[in-house]
Structure formats: C-alpha cells, structure tokens
Amino acid sequence: MNTDARRYVIIVFFLLVGSIYTIRLFYMQVIDDSWTLRAQEIAEKRQQITPPRGVFFDRRGKKIVANKTYFNLMMREANMSEKFDTNAFAKLIGWSPMKVKSRFWEIKLGEGRYKNPHTGKTTSNYQKIRSYPFVKEMSMEEMANIAPYLHNFPGFYEEITSMRSYPYANAANILGYLSEVNGEEITKDHFYRAGDNIGRAGLERFYENELRGIKGIHYVVTSALNNEIEPYANGEYDTVAKQGPALHLGVDIVLQAYGEKLMKNKRGCIVAIEPSTGEVLALVSAPTFDPNLFVGKRSISKNYSKLITDPAKPLYPRPLSAEYPPGSTFKLIQALTALQEGVIRPETGFPCTKSMVGCHNHPHARNVAEAVQYSCNPYFYYTVKKIIQQGKRKKVTEDAPIGLAKWTKYMKSFGFGVRLETDITGIRSGLIPDPAYYDKWYGHNAWAFSTIRSNSIGQGEVKATPLQLANLAAILANRGWYITPHFVKSIGSKGPKDIYKQKHYTLINRKHFDPVIEGMRRVVNEKGGTGSQARIKDIIVCGKTGTVQNPQGEDHSVFIAFAPMYKPKIAIAIFIENAGFGGTWAAPIANLMMEKYLKKKITDKEKEKHILESDLD
Amino acid sequence: MFFALKIFILENMKRDESIIGNIDWGLFIVFLVMIFMGVANVYSAAFNPKHPELFDFSQKYGKQIMWVGISLFLGLMVFLIEASIYRKFAIPIYLFCLVLLVIVLFMPSVNGAHAWLGIGSLGIQPAEFAKIGTAIALASYINSINVKQQNVNTVVVANIILLIPMALILLQPDAGTFVVFTGFLFVMYREGITYDPIVLHLVNLIPGVRFKSTWVGSHFIPILFVVVFLSIITLLMSDNTIHFFLFPGVDIPGFYGVIGALMSMGIITYFLLRFFASKRERNRITMIVVIGFVLCSLIASIVNFGFQGLKKHQKDRIELFLGLIKDPNGLDYNRNRAMAAVGSGGFFGKGYGNASVASVESNHVPESETDFIFCPLAEEWGFFGSFVLICLFMFMLFRIVQIAERQKSRFNRVYAYCVAMILFYHFAVNIGMDIGFAPVIGIPLPFFSYGGSSMMSFSVMMFVLLKLDSQRGDVLG
Known part of the structure; x- marks a missing residue:
C-alpha cells in the first residue's frame, strides 16, 4: 500500500487551520470592533475628578462659605493583610472593636448596594478590589493622629475630600447645606456618582448647577486588581476639573449676624433689601442654627433629627415660607390702589366711626397721610369698599367681583399672591383672593364687600410672606417699582441673572406714592405715629406698623420701613411672632437694623440692650 | 570525562566536515527568527520597569535568554553527536523519559499538577521531553517493522508506545500535552499504521462479508479530526x-x-x-x-x-x-481577557510594549508570558504581527514535511513528521484558545512562550531533526 499521497492530507490540514486562523484573526482584529470595546471596558477606567465647589462672598467681599480639606479613611480589602489586627486598628481610630467589625459588614452589605433599574432587584456589588470609605470626613487633626500608624494596616489609606466650612456661623437658612446624593438623583443626572455631594437647601440647592463646577475626567489604564498603571494615551483625552464660580451675595454678613443676634429668643423674621437693586441684605429666620452643624455626613446625621423635631422649627425658612396675614402694613397699598383708581383723592378724609370695624383712639384722619399715620381701620374699610364696590352693576353681589378682580390685579402687581422669582428654594406665594376664590367658598354672586371686608386691613384671607412685605417696603422706597429680591449679585464675574436686572412696575402712578410715603414718615417721625420706636437721629425713616391678629395666641408684631426717605438705601420688614403691637417690638428691631446698616453703629444702647435681653420665645 | 567528550567531538568533526553544508538553512533561519521574536515578545510581556535591562537574569526575559543560550548549546551538542545514536538508543531514551514521568508524579504539585522536576524556576517538565522520546521510539518501531503487511499487532504496539506516556501525563494532570500526543496518530496515518486491521476484524465478523480493506478504517484518523x-x-x-x-x-x-x-x-x-x-x-x-x-x-x-x-x-x-457562555468574569475569565487582548490589536497593533490588556502590569490576561504569549504579540503587533507569526509557522511546518519526504530513512521521516505534528498541535491549540477556537488548555507556543523546558525541548527536537536531515545521505535505511 503506497501511503505517499497521504502527505497531502497532512498539508491540507496545516493549510486549513492556518487559513481559518488567519481569517478569524482578521475578523477579530480588523473588522469586528466589539473586542476592542471589551478591551477598553477591561483595561481603561474613567476617573472623575470632583472640583471644589464654588465659594460664597458677602457684599463686602468677606468669604462666608469656604471649602475645607477633610479626609476619608479608605479601605480596600484586596490589599489588606491576612493578619489584620482588629483591636489595634479599633484603638488607633478610637472605635470599639465591635464597631469596626460592624462597619466592615455595613460596607459589604450596604455600600456596594446597587438597584438594577430593569429588574428592580437590589444586589450588593461589593468588590474586594474596590475602595470604600471606612471612616468618612475626618478632620485634618483627626487624620494627623492616625496617619503615622496607617502603614501598619495595609489596605487602609487616606483620601482627601473637600467640605464646606462657614467662617461666620450665620445665614444658615440662606446658604443651605450639602449632603450625599441619593440613588434617584444619580439616575436622573449623570453628573453625580455615589458619594458626591449635592446642595440640599437654600442657595446651595438653587445654584447647584453653577456651584458644582465641571468635573474633570482622567482616563487611566488599570490592572486586573484595579490598580492604576498609567494615564491612558498620556492624558491626551483627559479634561481638567473646573471649580464652580464664586457667588457674590448681596447679603451683608455683619448685618445678618446682628439680625440673628437681635432675634435670639424670639420667633419671626427680618428681611432687609436694598431697594435700588433688589439685593437681599439680610434674611433672618428665628430661631436659626449654626450652618457648621450640617457639614459632613457624620454631623448631619447627628444634628438633623434634633433640629427637625425641634418645635420651634429652626430649619423652616420663615421669611420665605411662612405666610402671615400682613396686617396694617397692607393698608399702604390699599391707599395707593384707591388713589390710582380715583376713588379717593389725597385730601379725602373719613371719620373714624368704629361702627363697622374697631379702631384705637386717635383723631379723625383728614387725608391719606393721616390715615396711614393713625393706621385708621374705618378709613381703609371705606377706602377698600370704594375700590371693590364701584357701582358698575346695580346688585352689590354682581358689582363686587368686578371690583375685586381689579383689586387682585393691583395687589399682584406688588408681588403679593405671586411667587417671587427669588434665587432660593422654599419660596411661597402667599395668598391674594380673587373672585373665583370667593365663588368657590360662597357661590357665584353670593358675596359682596361686606363679606370680604377684613382684607382691607390686612386680615381675613390675604396672606403674605415676610419677603413679600420687605419687597413692599422696597416698592415704596422706589416709588412704584421693584427688582425681584435676590441674593446673588454676581455669579463669578458675570453679574446677576438677567431676571434680576429687570424692573417690575406696579400699576400705581409715581405721583400717588407721595401722600402715602408722607404718611409713613409721620408714622415714625410725628407725634401720634404708631412707629416712633423706629426713629433714627439725622435719618428720615418711613415705616408702617402692623399688628396681626392671631387666633392661636398673642398678636404678631409687624413693621415695614425704608430709610432714608429720599434715596433710600434699605427697605426692611420685621415680623415677630406673638409679640403684640407692631410698634413695641418690630419697630425698634427695624430701627436697630437700619441704623446698623446705615451708620455702622448703634446710638441707642439702651434700646439694643432691651431687645437683646428680651425673651419672647 | 570532558577530555573524552572532546576527543569524541573532534573525531566526529573530522569524519563529517560537510555537516554545515548539509544543514537545512531555511528551517534553521526560521527557527532563529522565531527565537529572536520570542525573546523580544517575552521582554515586552514580562517587562519590569524596575529591571529594564534585557540581560537581567532576575527577570523572565533575562532567564529566557539564558534558556535560549542553553538550548543553543544543547543544539550544538546534538549536532556533534552521531545521528545514528538516536536510532540505536531509541528504547533507552524512551524508557528514560518514562522513568522521569513516573518520578515526577511523586514531586510536590505546582499549581495543582505534578509536572515539575527540580526546584523552583530551575525545574524541568519531563512531559516536554517525553514528546521527543516518544517520537524517537515511534520512529524506531515503525522503522523496524514491515508496515506493508500491517496487522492488529503493529497497530496495538504503536498505540501502546503512545498510551504509556499519555497515561502518565494524564496523571499529572496535564491535559494540554496529552492532547498533543494525539498528533502522533497522524504520523501513524502517514506511515499506513491505521485502525484498518481492527475495523476489518470487526467488519469481517459479519457473516458473508469479506473485505480486504475499508476506506473508513484506513482514513479513520483524518476523518475523526475532520468530524x-x-x-x-x-x-x-x-x-x-x-x-x-x-x-x-x-x-x-x-x-x-x-x-x-x-x-x-x-x-x-x-x-x-x-x-x-x-x-x-x-x-x-x-x-x-x-x-x-x-x-x-x-x-x-x-x-x-x-x-x-x-x-x-x-x-x-x-x-x-x-466558551460561548457569556460569563466574562467567571468561568470564561481567561478566554474573555485573552480574546479582548487579541481582538483589540487592530491592523497594526498598539505598538511594541504598549499592550494594555495583556501587559504584565495590568495582568488582565493571566500567564501572558507563557501560555497566553500570543496575546501580547497580537495586541502589540495587530493583525500584521499575527499574520507574520502564522506565516512563519506555516513555512516551518511545510518545510519540515518537505524535509520528511526527502528522507531515505523511514526512521528520519517518521521523526520529522512527529516534529511537524507536535509543532502544529502546539500552534493550533495555543492560538486557538486565544481566538475562541479551542478550549483553554495550557500548552506553550513553541519558541515564544517563556519557559526553560519548552524552549529546550523544542530546540533539541529541532536540532535532532536538522542533524538527522544533514546526515540523510549516509543512513542505510
């Protein structure tokens, strides 16, 4: 049997395998790029570099929110030695060995937890080769005690992180705070990854997109043990992290701190605005808290529950969210509206009859200015009645809706009953009832002015936030316009947002303001005025007191003012809960605040002492 | 003793001065090119930035150069030994290999296999040398019989020669080398020792059937492999x-x-x-x-x-x-990483020393300097480099078949075919597992994988072939 031809069988075998392998390699390496993607997935990692957040400056350039370096004590199980000494480690970080062990389990079961968005199943994707923060947010001092001994515990290392610090322990309700993002936020915005911080309230939340800056991306080649080997392509595709721009606030931190000091042991708010720009100078919510209590996960978890359960609600931003009846301060815009509508003239007088509505004892108001000065309830009862019941229809119930609709429009032009576009979270709009509102309550054409008369003196259904009252003071100071109150006068060097350059005009003519403002001058500066406590030497203060009836308890004390009368620099609203007559508590606080701002010093030390020592809580 | 060796060498040289002229330079040069490429590739695959020197003998590339040196020295020795000695001492060589294979079973296991004889990195793997021993034994046996009159006995004896080392190797266990031994079946096929006698015996048991030969029985081996x-x-x-x-x-x-x-x-x-x-x-x-x-x-x-x-x-x-199950981080980890490394090479590769998946620091591909040595090569040199490698192996295999067929001695021819099949199996299985065409069984890529045993055994195997070929004229058959 000749087997020589069989050599070809073998040669064909070689050729077959050689050519199939060549084709396969050509397909894998040149045509199909799925293996290239797989290789990238395996060997390349994107490392995100989180830049420090933008910082905050007050109106005088003082840094009020800064970044401070903290340390996370990281753990990577793959690097840990077999003879890890739990007791020694616990001693080093000042924990109990039990706590160290339970923290291990917490990380293994909790930190790597991952919810599959498709199946909804929660699984732990804890990996030994990943790093997890074992102790979060240690201060530089804490870390300094541990760092020299860390080499005894392989697998543990320090990682720098940045957190907020507040050189002034004030303005917590304005600034807000940071905390870790939750799963929902990560899914919604791909900017965030687990462990990132996000603004939770106040300006931190409102300006989140600016403050967080731009993340840098560092591409690295990584090993099977997830170690970084080298920058990918020598860093050609890397992007640099960019810190968010600094926010320059209109807030005067000294005034803010002073306001918080004055409001100690009281409940209520102070809102001060620069009328010409709409910049908020101070926004005090009392009681308040130290923003440094909300720095880092550890202190948030320690302090949050305490503050949230406090019956005085320190976390509640009263100036923005609390809706009170505006009380007598509301009379100012009733007078303006009536003048604009032509239902009264500056010289119009009404006798203080007290038949329809009560009043205190004062001479009859002979004109608008005196009516404001005495805060005469009957005067404004008649005035608003003339606005609402203009006699366009015979039946009062048909006439009132027409008048009220008009009135509503006026009120809203002052920023009442609308949501001010202020750059902070927690803004409420208050309430200005319109015809539909009463139709719902009483039925169509089933109500008239007599039904809704309480609104004329700022009681009844109307509600306003202290911010809206401060804005009213600013409108009066500006004689007819306002710029939406806002905190940030410049994002970096870009200036404020465009909406804060825009003047909003009320529906009132400039000339109608003079008699009302004259009344406000008299409130403070003339005998028989209700706000004489607000008087400042050498500066003409214009103000208006208010005493808000409170069915739950003592009346609220309200005062709005601006100063000086000409070229006003500050407009202010004070709201003290359960403090009684507006002139007694709110007016002196307004006085101190305005003097502090305008003169930088307090002349009436007695008054200051009296306020500081009063406990109205 | 050295003196005696010297005399022996000198005697040999005098007797056959035409050795150099009779060397098959084509095969020899491909062999050298592969060794050179192999060292360069190991240098990249095992590069340690702390020891960048190529001749640093604490590193794998330094050691590989040492193994190459030792292999070339052994090759020189082989060249100086009379070619007929392999035929004469075929049975002692075969038995010596079997003894080593038995001894190694009593050695401590490394990575779960009793494969190493000796200490640490200086150990050798007897299985690598058993391939040569078996090839020589098989060549000697086939040379000694008249295969034209093949019968059940010759088939059984030839199979026993293969099965003893295969069984011992499977006991280590070393599945890769075990598979390589099936390559000898092709050599037997070429020489006409097929399973036909056995098949005939069975077929002729059927009453009334009287075949002289069966096609299936004669071509059983290639048919089986095609299937x-x-x-x-x-x-x-x-x-x-x-x-x-x-x-x-x-x-x-x-x-x-x-x-x-x-x-x-x-x-x-x-x-x-x-x-x-x-x-x-x-x-x-x-x-x-x-x-x-x-x-x-x-x-x-x-x-x-x-x-x-x-x-x-x-x-x-x-x-x-x-390897079709998508379990890239579990059971299919090695193959998945290896295929990613190969597949990401592109046409011209990522450049020498630039492998990111199959590099030693990243260690995504385990054993990237030994069993998965093709990965760094394919990743760094791309399809171009892979194709060159395939061409080199193809050239080498064809050349060996050509050499085999020009031998007058049947011993030489069988031995040459054995070398071709061993190299082919190593090539096909080693690269096949990197491209998803073969299961992951660890066998080295000849002349490329790091390792003393494989480098020495493949070199000695090659030099014995070159030596036999160079003396093909004076062999009596």
Missing part, C-alpha cells in the same frame, strides 16, 4: 448570525454560513484539483469532492439540529466548554 473540527465550528456558529460588513442588512444564520463555506471550499478545491490533476483522475476527484461535501454537510446538519434539539442545561454545558 471533530467541523462539529466544533458548527456548534460555534449554531446560535450565531453572520453579518457581512460589505452588505449590511444581509444576515444569515450561522448554520447556513457553515454550509455555504463548505460549498465554496468544495468548489474551489474542485477547480484547483481539476487544474492540476490529470484527465484520468478528474472523475475520481469530482466524486471525492461531491461525496466529501455531502458527508460534511450531513455531519454539520446532524450536529446543528441535534444541538438545537438539546435541553437548555445540556446546551449550556456544551456552550460553556466551547
């Missing part, structure tokens, strides 16, 4: 869809792709052979091609539809073996 190879390819393609990048949208099921490939291969073979074959042979060739195509398609269909008809868990088991 296995075709089945694996069919299984790999069974659940796949082939996309033609030139005609997007034209997707055909993998099975029809296999049938189509078979058909085109048949047509090409038919025309090629028609072109070369004489008129007389044409009809026969047409018959063979047509029957071959029908049979192959039949096998592919049975495998394909049989596989499709299997239950889920049965399919899973087969797919896991074939």
Whole structure:
C-alpha cells in the first residue's frame, strides 16, 4: 500500500487551520470592533475628578462659605493583610472593636448596594478590589493622629475630600447645606456618582448647577486588581476639573449676624433689601442654627433629627415660607390702589366711626397721610369698599367681583399672591383672593364687600410672606417699582441673572406714592405715629406698623420701613411672632437694623440692650 | 570525562566536515527568527520597569535568554553527536523519559499538577521531553517493522508506545500535552499504521462479508479530526448570525454560513484539483469532492439540529466548554481577557510594549508570558504581527514535511513528521484558545512562550531533526 499521497492530507490540514486562523484573526482584529470595546471596558477606567465647589462672598467681599480639606479613611480589602489586627486598628481610630467589625459588614452589605433599574432587584456589588470609605470626613487633626500608624494596616489609606466650612456661623437658612446624593438623583443626572455631594437647601440647592463646577475626567489604564498603571494615551483625552464660580451675595454678613443676634429668643423674621437693586441684605429666620452643624455626613446625621423635631422649627425658612396675614402694613397699598383708581383723592378724609370695624383712639384722619399715620381701620374699610364696590352693576353681589378682580390685579402687581422669582428654594406665594376664590367658598354672586371686608386691613384671607412685605417696603422706597429680591449679585464675574436686572412696575402712578410715603414718615417721625420706636437721629425713616391678629395666641408684631426717605438705601420688614403691637417690638428691631446698616453703629444702647435681653420665645 | 567528550567531538568533526553544508538553512533561519521574536515578545510581556535591562537574569526575559543560550548549546551538542545514536538508543531514551514521568508524579504539585522536576524556576517538565522520546521510539518501531503487511499487532504496539506516556501525563494532570500526543496518530496515518486491521476484524465478523480493506478504517484518523473540527465550528456558529460588513442588512444564520463555506471550499478545491490533476483522475476527484461535501454537510446538519434539539442545561454545558457562555468574569475569565487582548490589536497593533490588556502590569490576561504569549504579540503587533507569526509557522511546518519526504530513512521521516505534528498541535491549540477556537488548555507556543523546558525541548527536537536531515545521505535505511 503506497501511503505517499497521504502527505497531502497532512498539508491540507496545516493549510486549513492556518487559513481559518488567519481569517478569524482578521475578523477579530480588523473588522469586528466589539473586542476592542471589551478591551477598553477591561483595561481603561474613567476617573472623575470632583472640583471644589464654588465659594460664597458677602457684599463686602468677606468669604462666608469656604471649602475645607477633610479626609476619608479608605479601605480596600484586596490589599489588606491576612493578619489584620482588629483591636489595634479599633484603638488607633478610637472605635470599639465591635464597631469596626460592624462597619466592615455595613460596607459589604450596604455600600456596594446597587438597584438594577430593569429588574428592580437590589444586589450588593461589593468588590474586594474596590475602595470604600471606612471612616468618612475626618478632620485634618483627626487624620494627623492616625496617619503615622496607617502603614501598619495595609489596605487602609487616606483620601482627601473637600467640605464646606462657614467662617461666620450665620445665614444658615440662606446658604443651605450639602449632603450625599441619593440613588434617584444619580439616575436622573449623570453628573453625580455615589458619594458626591449635592446642595440640599437654600442657595446651595438653587445654584447647584453653577456651584458644582465641571468635573474633570482622567482616563487611566488599570490592572486586573484595579490598580492604576498609567494615564491612558498620556492624558491626551483627559479634561481638567473646573471649580464652580464664586457667588457674590448681596447679603451683608455683619448685618445678618446682628439680625440673628437681635432675634435670639424670639420667633419671626427680618428681611432687609436694598431697594435700588433688589439685593437681599439680610434674611433672618428665628430661631436659626449654626450652618457648621450640617457639614459632613457624620454631623448631619447627628444634628438633623434634633433640629427637625425641634418645635420651634429652626430649619423652616420663615421669611420665605411662612405666610402671615400682613396686617396694617397692607393698608399702604390699599391707599395707593384707591388713589390710582380715583376713588379717593389725597385730601379725602373719613371719620373714624368704629361702627363697622374697631379702631384705637386717635383723631379723625383728614387725608391719606393721616390715615396711614393713625393706621385708621374705618378709613381703609371705606377706602377698600370704594375700590371693590364701584357701582358698575346695580346688585352689590354682581358689582363686587368686578371690583375685586381689579383689586387682585393691583395687589399682584406688588408681588403679593405671586411667587417671587427669588434665587432660593422654599419660596411661597402667599395668598391674594380673587373672585373665583370667593365663588368657590360662597357661590357665584353670593358675596359682596361686606363679606370680604377684613382684607382691607390686612386680615381675613390675604396672606403674605415676610419677603413679600420687605419687597413692599422696597416698592415704596422706589416709588412704584421693584427688582425681584435676590441674593446673588454676581455669579463669578458675570453679574446677576438677567431676571434680576429687570424692573417690575406696579400699576400705581409715581405721583400717588407721595401722600402715602408722607404718611409713613409721620408714622415714625410725628407725634401720634404708631412707629416712633423706629426713629433714627439725622435719618428720615418711613415705616408702617402692623399688628396681626392671631387666633392661636398673642398678636404678631409687624413693621415695614425704608430709610432714608429720599434715596433710600434699605427697605426692611420685621415680623415677630406673638409679640403684640407692631410698634413695641418690630419697630425698634427695624430701627436697630437700619441704623446698623446705615451708620455702622448703634446710638441707642439702651434700646439694643432691651431687645437683646428680651425673651419672647 | 570532558577530555573524552572532546576527543569524541573532534573525531566526529573530522569524519563529517560537510555537516554545515548539509544543514537545512531555511528551517534553521526560521527557527532563529522565531527565537529572536520570542525573546523580544517575552521582554515586552514580562517587562519590569524596575529591571529594564534585557540581560537581567532576575527577570523572565533575562532567564529566557539564558534558556535560549542553553538550548543553543544543547543544539550544538546534538549536532556533534552521531545521528545514528538516536536510532540505536531509541528504547533507552524512551524508557528514560518514562522513568522521569513516573518520578515526577511523586514531586510536590505546582499549581495543582505534578509536572515539575527540580526546584523552583530551575525545574524541568519531563512531559516536554517525553514528546521527543516518544517520537524517537515511534520512529524506531515503525522503522523496524514491515508496515506493508500491517496487522492488529503493529497497530496495538504503536498505540501502546503512545498510551504509556499519555497515561502518565494524564496523571499529572496535564491535559494540554496529552492532547498533543494525539498528533502522533497522524504520523501513524502517514506511515499506513491505521485502525484498518481492527475495523476489518470487526467488519469481517459479519457473516458473508469479506473485505480486504475499508476506506473508513484506513482514513479513520483524518476523518475523526475532520468530524471533530467541523462539529466544533458548527456548534460555534449554531446560535450565531453572520453579518457581512460589505452588505449590511444581509444576515444569515450561522448554520447556513457553515454550509455555504463548505460549498465554496468544495468548489474551489474542485477547480484547483481539476487544474492540476490529470484527465484520468478528474472523475475520481469530482466524486471525492461531491461525496466529501455531502458527508460534511450531513455531519454539520446532524450536529446543528441535534444541538438545537438539546435541553437548555445540556446546551449550556456544551456552550460553556466551547466558551460561548457569556460569563466574562467567571468561568470564561481567561478566554474573555485573552480574546479582548487579541481582538483589540487592530491592523497594526498598539505598538511594541504598549499592550494594555495583556501587559504584565495590568495582568488582565493571566500567564501572558507563557501560555497566553500570543496575546501580547497580537495586541502589540495587530493583525500584521499575527499574520507574520502564522506565516512563519506555516513555512516551518511545510518545510519540515518537505524535509520528511526527502528522507531515505523511514526512521528520519517518521521523526520529522512527529516534529511537524507536535509543532502544529502546539500552534493550533495555543492560538486557538486565544481566538475562541479551542478550549483553554495550557500548552506553550513553541519558541515564544517563556519557559526553560519548552524552549529546550523544542530546540533539541529541532536540532535532532536538522542533524538527522544533514546526515540523510549516509543512513542505510
């Protein structure tokens, strides 16, 4: 049997395998790029570099929110030695060995937890080769005690992180705070990854997109043990992290701190605005808290529950969210509206009859200015009645809706009953009832002015936030316009947002303001005025007191003012809960605040002492 | 003793001064090129930035150079030894290898296998040398018998020569080298020692049947391998869809792709052979091609539809073996990383020393300097480098077959075929596992993988071949 031809069988075998392998390699390496993607997935990692957040400056350039370096004590199980000494480690970080062990389990079961968005199943994707923060947010001092001994515990290392610090322990309700993002936020915005911080309230939340800056991306080649080997392509595709721009606030931190000091042991708010720009100078919510209590996960978890359960609600931003009846301060815009509508003239007088509505004892108001000065309830009862019941229809119930609709429009032009576009979270709009509102309550054409008369003196259904009252003071100071109150006068060097350059005009003519403002001058500066406590030497203060009836308890004390009368620099609203007559508590606080701002010093030390020592809580 | 050796060498040199002239330079140069490429590749695959010196003997590249040096020295020794000595001492060499294979079973296990003789990195793997010993023994046995009158006895003895070392190797266990030994079956096939006597014996048991030979029995080995190879390819393609990048949208099921490939291969073979074959042979060739195509398609269909008809868990088991299960971080970790490294190479690769998946620091591909040495090469040199490597191996294999066929001595021819088959198996399995065509069994890529035993055994094997070939004239047969 000749087997020589069989050599070809073998040669064909070689050729077959050689050519199939060549084709396969050509397909894998040149045509199909799925293996290239797989290789990238395996060997390349994107490392995100989180830049420090933008910082905050007050109106005088003082840094009020800064970044401070903290340390996370990281753990990577793959690097840990077999003879890890739990007791020694616990001693080093000042924990109990039990706590160290339970923290291990917490990380293994909790930190790597991952919810599959498709199946909804929660699984732990804890990996030994990943790093997890074992102790979060240690201060530089804490870390300094541990760092020299860390080499005894392989697998543990320090990682720098940045957190907020507040050189002034004030303005917590304005600034807000940071905390870790939750799963929902990560899914919604791909900017965030687990462990990132996000603004939770106040300006931190409102300006989140600016403050967080731009993340840098560092591409690295990584090993099977997830170690970084080298920058990918020598860093050609890397992007640099960019810190968010600094926010320059209109807030005067000294005034803010002073306001918080004055409001100690009281409940209520102070809102001060620069009328010409709409910049908020101070926004005090009392009681308040130290923003440094909300720095880092550890202190948030320690302090949050305490503050949230406090019956005085320190976390509640009263100036923005609390809706009170505006009380007598509301009379100012009733007078303006009536003048604009032509239902009264500056010289119009009404006798203080007290038949329809009560009043205190004062001479009859002979004109608008005196009516404001005495805060005469009957005067404004008649005035608003003339606005609402203009006699366009015979039946009062048909006439009132027409008048009220008009009135509503006026009120809203002052920023009442609308949501001010202020750059902070927690803004409420208050309430200005319109015809539909009463139709719902009483039925169509089933109500008239007599039904809704309480609104004329700022009681009844109307509600306003202290911010809206401060804005009213600013409108009066500006004689007819306002710029939406806002905190940030410049994002970096870009200036404020465009909406804060825009003047909003009320529906009132400039000339109608003079008699009302004259009344406000008299409130403070003339005998028989209700706000004489607000008087400042050498500066003409214009103000208006208010005493808000409170069915739950003592009346609220309200005062709005601006100063000086000409070229006003500050407009202010004070709201003290359960403090009684507006002139007694709110007016002196307004006085101190305005003097502090305008003169930088307090002349009436007695008054200051009296306020500081009063406990109205 | 050294003196005696010197005398012996000098005597030899005097006697045959034409050795240098008789060397097959083509094979020798390919061998040297491969060794050079291999060292360069190990240098990249095992590069340690703390020891950048190529000749740093604490590093794998330094050691590999040392092994190359030792191998070349051994090669020189082989050259100076009279070629006939291998035939004369075939049985002692074979027995010595078997003894080593037995001893190694009592050595401490390294990575779960009793494969190493000696201490640490200076150890050797007897299985590597057993290949040479078995090749020589097989060559000696086939040389000694008259195979034209083959019978059951010769087939059994030849198989026993293979089965003893194979059994010992399986005890280590070393599945890779075990598989390589099946390559000797092709050598036996070439020499006419097939399973035909056994098949005949069985067939002729049927009353009234009296065959002199059976086609299936004679060509049992290649048929078996065609069936296995075709089945694996069919299984790999069974659940796949082939996309033609030139005609997007034209997707055909993998099975029809296999049938189509078979058909085109048949047509090409038919025309090629028609072109070369004489008129007389044409009809026969047409018959063979047509029957071959029908049979192959039949096998592919049975495998394909049989596989499709299997239950889920049965399919899973087969797919896991074939590496089709997408479990990239679990059971399929090695292959997945290896294929990613190879597949990410592109046409010209990432550049020498720039592997990111198969580099030693990243360590994504385990054993990237030994069993997965093709990965750094394919990643750094791309398709270009891979193709060059395949061409080199193809050249080497064809050259060895050519050398084998020009031998007058049957011993030499059998030995040469053994070398060709061993190299082919190492090449096919080693690269096959990096491209998803072979299960992951660890065997080195000749002349490329790091390691003293494989470097020395392949070199000695090659030099023995060169030596036998250089003295092909004065062998009596």
